[in-house]
Amino acid sequence: MSRRSATLKPRTATADRVVQSVCPYCAVGCGQKVYVKDEKVVQIEGDPDSPISRGRLCPKGAASEALVNQPGRMKEVLYRRPGSANWERISLEQATDMIAERMIRTRAQTWEEQGEDGKALKRTLGIHFLGGATLDSEENYLIKKFFCAAGALSIENQARI
Amino acid sequence: MGSNMAEQHPVGFQWVMEAHERGAKYIHVDPRFTRTSAMADRHVPIRAGTDIAFLGGVINYIFEHDAWFREYVQHYTNGPVIVREDYVDAEDAAGMFSGWDPEHGAYQIESWGYDETSHEAAGGKKEQQGDVSGEQAQGAHGMKLERGNPPNIDNSMQHPRCVLQILKRHFARYTPQVVSEICGCSERDFLAVARALCENSGRERTSAIVYSVGWTQHTVGVQNIRAASIVQMLLGNMGRPGGGILALRGHANIQGSTDIPTLYNILPGYIPMPHPTSGPDLDKFIELNGPDTGAWGNLKNYMVSLLKAWWGDAATDENNYGYDYLPRIDGDHSHYPMMVKMLDGGVQGMFCVGQNPTVGSANSKLMRLALAKLDWLVVRDFQPTESALFWKDSPEHESGETRAEDIQTEVFFLPCAAHTEKDGNFTNTQRLLQWHWKALDPPGDARSELHWIYHLGKAVRDKLADSEDPRDRPILDLTWDYPVEGPHQEPNAEAVLQEINGRGPDGKMLSTYEELKDDGSTACGSWIHCGIYKDGVNQSARKKPGQDQNWIAHEWGWAWPKDVRILYNRASADPDGKPWSERKRYVWWDGADDKWTSLGDSPDFPAQKEPSFEPEEDAKAMEAISGDKPFILHPDGRAWLFAPSGLVDGPLPTHYEPQETPFQNALYPQQQNPTRQEFPRPENPYHPVGSPVFPYVLSTWRLTEHHTSGAMSRTVPYLAELQPEFFCEVSPALAAERGLEHGGWATIVTARSAVEARVLVTDRIKPLQIEGRPTYRVGMPYHWGGVGIVTGDSANDLLPLVLDNNVHISEYKVATCDIRPGRRPRGPARLKLVEEYRQRAGVRVS
Numbered sequence A: 001m002s003r004r005s006a007t008l009k010p011r012t013a014t015a016d017r018v019v020q021s022v023c024p025y026c027a028v029g030c031g032q033k034v035y036v037k038d039e040k041v042v043q044i045e046g047d048p049d050s051p052i053s054r055g056r057l058c059p060k061g062a063a064s065e066a067l068v069n070q071p072g073r074m075k076e077v078l079y080r081r082p083g084s085a086n087w088e089r090i091s092l093e094q095a096t097d098m099i100a101e102r103m104i105r106t107r108a109q110t111w112e113e114q115g116e117d118g119k120a121l122k123r124t125l126g127i128h129f130l131g132g133a134t135l136d137s138e139e140n141y142l143i144k145k146f147f148c149a150a151g152a153l154s155i156e157n158q159a160r161i
Numbered sequence B: 001m002g003s004n005m006a007e008q009h010p011v012g013f014q015w016v017m018e019a020h021e022r023g024a025k026y027i028h029v030d031p032r033f034t035r036t037s038a039m040a041d042r043h044v045p046i047r048a049g050t051d052i053a054f055l056g057g058v059i060n061y062i063f064e065h066d067a068w069f070r071e072y073v074q075h076y077t078n079g080p081v082i083v084r085e086d087y088v089d090a091e092d093a094a095g096m097f098s099g100w101d102p103e104h105g106a107y108q109i110e111s112w113g114y115d116e117t118s119h120e121a122a123g124g125k126k127e128q129q130g131d132v133s134g135e136q137a138q139g140a141h142g143m144k145l146e147r148g149n150p151p152n153i154d155n156s157m158q159h160p161r162c163v164l165q166i167l168k169r170h171f172a173r174y175t176p177q178v179v180s181e182i183c184g185c186s187e188r189d190f191l192a193v194a195r196a197l198c199e200n201s202g203r204e205r206t207s208a209i210v211y212s213v214g215w216t217q218h219t220v221g222v223q224n225i226r227a228a229s230i231v232q233m234l235l236g237n238m239g240r241p242g243g244g245i246l247a248l249r250g251h252a253n254i255q256g257s258t259d260i261p262t263l264y265n266i267l268p269g270y271i272p273m274p275h276p277t278s279g280p281d282l283d284k285f286i287e288l289n290g291p292d293t294g295a296w297g298n299l300k301n302y303m304v305s306l307l308k309a310w311w312g313d314a315a316t317d318e319n320n321y322g323y324d325y326l327p328r329i330d331g332d333h334s335h336y337p338m339m340v341k342m343l344d345g346g347v348q349g350m351f352c353v354g355q356n357p358t359v360g361s362a363n364s365k366l367m368r369l370a371l372a373k374l375d376w377l378v379v380r381d382f383q384p385t386e387s388a389l390f391w392k393d394s395p396e397h398e399s400g401e402t403r404a405e406d407i408q409t410e411v412f413f414l415p416c417a418a419h420t421e422k423d424g425n426f427t428n429t430q431r432l433l434q435w436h437w438k439a440l441d442p443p444g445d446a447r448s449e450l451h452w453i454y455h456l457g458k459a460v461r462d463k464l465a466d467s468e469d470p471r472d473r474p475i476l477d478l479t480w481d482y483p484v485e486g487p488h489q490e491p492n493a494e495a496v497l498q499e500i501n502g503r504g505p506d507g508k509m510l511s512t513y514e515e516l517k518d519d520g521s522t523a524c525g526s527w528i529h530c531g532i533y534k535d536g537v538n539q540s541a542r543k544k545p546g547q548d549q550n551w552i553a554h555e556w557g558w559a560w561p562k563d564v565r566i567l568y569n570r571a572s573a574d575p576d577g578k579p580w581s582e583r584k585r586y587v588w589w590d591g592a593d594d595k596w597t598s599l600g601d602s603p604d605f606p607a608q609k610e611p612s613f614e615p616e617e618d619a620k621a622m623e624a625i626s627g628d629k630p631f632i633l634h635p636d637g638r639a640w641l642f643a644p645s646g647l648v649d650g651p652l653p654t655h656y657e658p659q660e661t662p663f664q665n666a667l668y669p670q671q672q673n674p675t676r677q678e679f680p681r682p683e684n685p686y687h688p689v690g691s692p693v694f695p696y697v698l699s700t701w702r703l704t705e706h707h708t709s710g711a712m713s714r715t716v717p718y719l720a721e722l723q724p725e726f727f728c729e730v731s732p733a734l735a736a737e738r739g740l741e742h743g744g745w746a747t748i749v750t751a752r753s754a755v756e757a758r759v760l761v762t763d764r765i766k767p768l769q770i771e772g773r774p775t776y777r778v779g780m781p782y783h784w785g786g787v788g789i790v791t792g793d794s795a796n797d798l799l800p801l802v803l804d805n806n807v808h809i810s811e812y813k814v815a816t817c818d819i820r821p822g823r824r825p826r827g828p829a830r831l832k833l834v835e836e837y838r839q840r841a842g843v844r845v846s
Helices: A003-007 A064-068 A092-109 A137-149 B013-021 B051-064 B070-076 B163-170 B176-183 B187-199 B221-234 B282-289 B295-314 B320-325 B335-343 B364-371 B449-464 B470-476 B493-501 B717-722 B732-738 B828-841
Strands: A017-022 A031-037 A040-046 A078-080 A111-114 A120-124 A127-131 B027-029 B042-044 B209-211 B245-247 B349-353 B376-381 B410-415 B424-427 B432-436 B587-590 B595-598 B696-701 B727-730 B745-749 B754-761 B768-770 B773-775 B777-781 B802-804 B815-821
Touching (some): A064 B717, A092 A111, A092 A127, A092 B349, A120 B320, A127 A137, A127 B335, A137 B295, A137 B424, A137 B470, B042 B187, B051 B176, B176 B187, B176 B768, B209 B221, B221 B245, B282 B295, B320 B470, B727 B745, B732 B754, B732 B815, B754 B828
Parallel strands (some): A127 B349, B349 B376, B727 B754
Antiparallel strands (some): A017 A031, A078 B410, B587 B595, B696 B815, B727 B777, B745 B815
16 A cells, blocks of 8 residues: 555544435335535445445446436526527526416316217326435325325326336 | 246346255246246246247146135136126137227227126226227226125026136147147147146145236237236135236336326326216216226225316316316327327427337337427437437437428427435335435536426416416416425425325325215325325334344335235135235234234225125125125225126137237237237238238347446446447347347348348257247347447347337337348438339338
């Protein structure tokens, strides 16, 4: 070991804190330890305490520090107008407001109060939602709850794919 | 079978290797040779799409060798149950079952019922009269039975109409020779597998079967799994340690997003979404959807508690607890039919949240064309995906079919938070919920989905606050007041988990779903998760180190229901409640304390129900389940060798060929699954069976280093470097036949599209001998698209939409194709090439 190497410390030793987490890729559910320094994830290691993974991670799990710090990660909201060839920047608040307006408008325009037989449908098929297998259960719960209340029932995810 | 565990679930695979080192036999039955095969005692390659023929052969072998577990089958399965006289098996009707209605292209399933059950009751109380497809149309949760008992039972299992005898006859022609002819494996290999399974099952030993999407992504996907479950029931391998059927799922929370569904046809905890038939009447819904007996006999408790969780004080006895606030389904509103509807201009808006259908869905070209018909699209991901950028850059722009200026879709891209930036639960593939803690705040405008949906919901509610329209009441009456914290006003995920767990009349956290009531006094967001916040503690966040516990590790995370780690584990004891053997002891009746006890798991059975318990007259729900019936989700407490309800395509698995195949069905005149969902239209044409223009079998699969559409891996430098380029795998013989060069380029063509890939010539993808000639296969990972550090053509552009009508999953694992050397044509020439193939093959495009 060179003199320089001897003075180096692993990022896991110099982290400000370590947080227990779960790998975001496949469904084995390997335990992860997330090392944070200066409010940045500096390393993610397998969690030896996990009875499922016993500290191991596969190539994807082992690369998940690079997933959260990926070079092209977008941190801004983008908006593309109809017919445009380019993105433009808008604020998160404006995007939320615009999306809420579109949901309300589409819902009103495509609402089906009842079917041809006169039986109640109380829904819209004008909105399709796809996602959930990469989200948390608490998130899916609120999505299902809100979309059901809005009558937007075509919610689907990777389980169908 | 149908799984490449070593490469797709590598860390879970350590347990297979550990068992192997301790002497367990491990066999891989799969079309291709992978690292999973390399480590196995035996690899048996079979032709893609022939799993039912293979497993049917195993079932036949079990009967031929009298290897079935008699006591287990008699007490715990419906083997002794006598089926109705008007039931006609596929053996006697050219590959079709009784009840086929050619006008609707669907089965009327009444004749599949238990003997002396009425037409209505036999089919399950199906709510829908014909236009809802899938398992839900067919009484998914079972049928009405008095005291949980099938009317006629022959415990000797000799009656010609008892399930066991029907099963024997159904699979009698699935002989080793037939298996070998259809699957392309040797009889010797097949017999070695069947023998090993039988030798490793019984009182002293158990066998497990592992599958993945290699089984689900077929037009017979559900029946593939049914076939395995029949093997495991006959051998007594369910509900016991070391046994079972293990579905290896592919995403961190794909299990959780089924349990608490982002799916159109169910509510949390597998409660069916209502159909119009029940009208505004909650009791009618309960009557139509829940059997009277078994755990589903308490459907009203679960449903009312869910409605109370969602609509709180606005859910009252007078308004049926807000039952009428729920939207109704009256057809197949799943992903693919919705994309087809979108293509026809029938859908205005779409959300893609961590999903990328223009690479990950079958017939991705159809997906892109459909998105261009939207008024608005919202994409949430780490960076703009191919789906977020379809208007900017796509193969259709290249071929001149579309132009950005013609696409009128508004697109919003919202950056998402990573798993390290939020609290919440992932449910792993064995139903285990594991809490992950937030390590830091997300950067910039990136937010969690919890933040997104909560604040979007608030914005919609604010805008509608003054609305008098009754249609807006469900939104305005919703309980939507979660505590928020931090600089971004992040909702508290534990508060949501508490709502999912449920509260009693005193506001305290409930401990088990058995406490739920139908009088509005309990509120619970998902009955199967009741107990996850037991004693006011987040049980899913328990992380007692594995090394400080026994192998069950019951204090790590929390599994639904009731923290049960092996489902139906009452079956690990004999009918008298004693372990089947000392070696396989797991859950047993403790006569001294009058309760079920175990090695450290929660018994999946009422804690104090004696093994000798017999239901009273008129008993309902769990009270109608005898002490020796472990399968409590079924109205008779038995595992179903024969499925009298719940399936659209037959009570027993039957070998059908895939939609696209070089071969005729060798067992029945009926070529394909008659209930499969087709979408014949110019954007989704099918190849004729046995087309010489498309002579090769095409399969898609994954790589260890990439994740589905690549949105979480082609953007990660290490992973991009490890697997930089789209490729196809072919055998040396096919390479010679078509002049393909290892490392060179090939163009793969179907009637949908043409893509180019690097050629990997390998013995891993061995030609199989079928009907006296070699069948060549082309295999492709499907991870590539136009965005990311590494890019390439998308394999899913080649596949058609054709679905298993039980669950609406497409057949990604088998199609036919041609392959030719060299790169694909550029620009409009690509379309010309596909058109030329269509004409030559006589493909109908309308």
